[in-house]
Amino acid sequence: MTPYVGFRPYRSAEHGWFFGREQEAQDVATSWQGTGLTVVFGPAKVGKTSLLHAGVLPRIEAESADVLPVAEARREAAAGNPYVASLLAAWAPGRPADMTISEFLDRRVDRFDEYGDPLSVLIAIDQAEELFGGPPKWRREREECLKQLASAVVRHHGLHLLLCVREEFLAAVLPHERLLGQGSRGRLHLRPFGREAALAAVTRPVEASGRVFGPGAAEAVVDASGVLRGSDESGPEFEPGQLQIVCSALWESLPADVREITLEHVPGLVEVDRFLAGFCRQVIGEVAEEQGVSGGTILIWLHEVFVTDHSAGISVSEGYPTTAGIPNAIARALAERHLLRTEQRLGVRWYELQHQRLGLAIRKAENPVTLLGDAEAELAQGNWDLARGLALVAMQAAGREATWVHAQGKAIMGEAAAALGQAEAAHGLLAEAANSFAAMQRFDAVARVLAADGRVWIAQGQPRKAVSVLKSALDWDANSVSVHLALGQALWRAGRVRDALAVLDGVVDLAAQPPPEAVALRAEILDGLGGMKSIA
Template identity: 40%
Template sequence: MTARAGSAPPASPYVGLRAFAAEDRGLFFGRARETRDVAALWQANRLTVLYGASGVGKTSLLQAGVIPRVSTRNADIWPVGRVAPRPAGTTGNPFVAALLASWSPEEEPAAGSLRDFVRGRPERVDRYGDPLPTLISIDQAEELFSDFPRLTEERDEFLTELAELLGERSGTGLRLLLSLREDYLAAVLPYENMLAQGARARFQLRPFESAAALEAARRPLEGTHRRFAAGAAETLVEDLRTIRLTAADGTRSTVLVDTVEPVQLQVVCAALWASLPSSVSKITSIHVREHADVDRFLARFCGRALSAVAAEHDLPASRIRAWLRHTFITELGTRGTAYEGLTQTAGMPNAVVHALEDRHILRAEQRSGSRWYELQHDRLIEPIRQADPGEHLQDARLALHEADVSLAQRQAELALAAAGDDLRIRAQAERLLGDIAVRRQDIGAAQARYRTAASLFEVLGDTASVGNALAGAGELSMRSGRHETAVAELQAAVTRIPTTLHVRTLLARALWHAGQPRAAVIVLNEALAIDGENVDALRARGEILADEGSSVEALSDLGRVRRHQGATTLAARALALAMSGKLEAAEQEAEDALANAEDDGPVLLRVAMVHALSGQDTSAARLAGLALSAAAPEVPPHLRPKAVALASQVLDPSDEGR
């Protein structure tokens, strides 16, 4: 079976970073023994504690393995519970409220205690009329002990109530499974006797061994058009087991470990599936080597995780990466450790550290009463060391925002150098370097960067980004006086981002400067049909209409943009007023415009025309002469004859061509 041309790509059989859900049980492989053992322990013991490292797959095992295995004919299985305290305002014990809400997700539970909720739930019986065992579970039970030290009393009350419930229902078979991170196992030990009353079990979930990893990689493909060729899955798993270490002196070594982290296997398999051409039905070792670059996939995984944490905590991602390198990678290129303080871990706020743990970058364990952190796996050492171009881009944007242009340029160039074949990063870096060149007043360099960025975005099919880059180049062409080039670039931009009115207005001004005022008005009419109150479009149309002699229409537009008027708008309004016979008002606005005219050709010409209409011929001729020689900007071609006519009243005819 192959994908048809034009059809949507088939859904990936790998879940990636998220946990398996109940509906994913047909894709859940590699945990048959663990599923069987945990299901048996849960049904046989009053308390079962399932524990393991973050990212090892406890939630997946429970939801897609254990619960589907237990027959509903033999047990009453309740929805998986959670105990993360609910938002402020919840009455009663917050852990009780959270657990009841997870047991009754469709509606607010009427009961206010665990006992009342259980009593209010109909008892299920087997075919002989005997009560079925009731299996309840609490996933991520570390939420009882993490980040909520102020709720110690409430936690103890909750666990006491839970223990009493287990005791009351022991005859009818109420069974509790707690799933938690391995580093919180010590926190639950003091409560085990109270909860279990002797009938308890623990099960440690470990990473995949090679055979299980192969099954987890191969078998999800059974319902798809793809298969691994002989040896291909082995190549992928062996690469995941291979750890490459680099010491501070550059010495390199390779270690082959016995296990594979499930989260890493899912990340790499999902990325491999997405990167293969749709026509590939047999995944060979060559495909694995070409497309399943484990280091690259894990580097992207780390980069996305660090960027997300950085955004959440308003920190540069590069700072977090540097902290990880300094704190958790030794000079020998191996994993280091750091203990958690009251508010910080090795100088980093604990909130950031916890977020990195949640995203499977760090793992924690209890030692002598303290929490110690290390990288989730040796396989992350090199990805953490690698420079991430996205982080350089983020730092470059931040530096530019803070007006540190030199730092912004260094970071953007580092992003470009590290981008490799990532066209999006290259395009974004080129666009940002264009912005930086504008800050440096290097217009030529900025235009080159914008045009390169537009070409790269075009390859990516990112139409909006192409339009924005072309608009940037077009605006710079206008500033450089190359109006024909500006028109071409801005027309191309408008076709890609037609609803961006700022770009339409720029195109209209470029057309006006290029001597096409009627075309400019048509473009502005289209813009104002989209948004009739757009200030920039009204201002531009009013100025052009004033030059064209349409004084009533010009005053109508310019009267709607009276705030923050610059010299060009004041001069256009003065000209429209003068043409309407309101000479006194026109003279005042003309003087205000002239005070800021400097070397502005259109402003000087408009004021010259106002003076001419007021009978001040000498002043009009002088200002028209200045307009002809102005360069910032020049008088547009279609207005130069007017300037020449006014200036010739007192100037030598040989000066008319200026």
């Protein structure tokens, strides 16, 4: 079992793997139990949720405090105040959503210590920024929720609040601190790891596994995660989430019999992008099966929405009933598996990639050749948009060097465009594909693509142009059945019936098993003429 958690936050049960935040965890635990209000603030992705669950909560002894389940500030679709309802849903699922916070606390059974004194009640609200910066139309409900929290602190002696917020919301919290803390309050600014903390987060989790880091290896892992920012005064800082990704990739890459992780392992085995690509494949497959859609549909959506040359920072809002064109249930399932992360902004759920490196990983999530095979299968089934999307994803995954993948991808996209009635786009794509195949001396592929282009001209009502294209295709592959079939149809549409029959006769005569399409087309032509020519 890996001692690293990758993208998701640490859980309370994983506190034995959580290192690098010992001092911060102890400071927050002490402040929470000793003051009316404690505010933990820091940038997004710095690890506030992990600190709370795996660092702070395990330091609170059950005999010394009555700790309620951690709540998140969001609007719950329920009767009464939606923000209050979300807190009550976390603390006591099934309780009436229209009761106040004080009413809920009044109905709880008090707990006492061994001396008969009542235990302090500890309430933690994660992602609490929603209470201080939601949409204007919910301002009254937010203010009412904050008043209820302040009233509860006054009414229930021994109630202590802990709020975790992004640092940009600290200014909005400050005016409420006196009421929520009743004059007793503390703050902790959670920053990214320094080098010493980063090394502890790398080395300490493996201690129970029987493995150790050799000289310089852990330092190399930390450096591989990349410096987030630094200065001469504070020194370099490292993003905890990025460090977890690198460590998870290293752990997965190590052979089972490795006991000492050395410098030799780090550059050769920390294949982070391969690890992330495997993670993406697993999540996409699980969500596709769960939601009853094809994995290609999800992959295409991720590409179209999040994967660009600069994937960092791209976010989309959840609508109704879809998010950027895909059902909300799929977007939420991707977030539950930590491929996407969610954030409440002004009461609206927004999605973005869990980490900026996932953009490249999504491109590499599937083998380009496999993707092209999927695209061809969708094309054969008439799923034109899906076929075109998969072909495009295959081309992006292959990079600029894979000429064959690009040529085949453009051929598929061209046929899909033709089926969708986009003739000009189809001609352009098929011409590019033919030129690429010609440069590779893939003569059969050139003929196949030109046959598709000829069929487009036929569909446009220009059989003479089709005849010209299809005759040139025979120069590349004189025995191509698909070219002969298309040519026979083009000649017929051009009024050259005898020539059409001659071409089709040749196809039938040359084949051990006459192609059904050729037999059917020749029969159609003869039926139109009223002729009696044998088709056997």
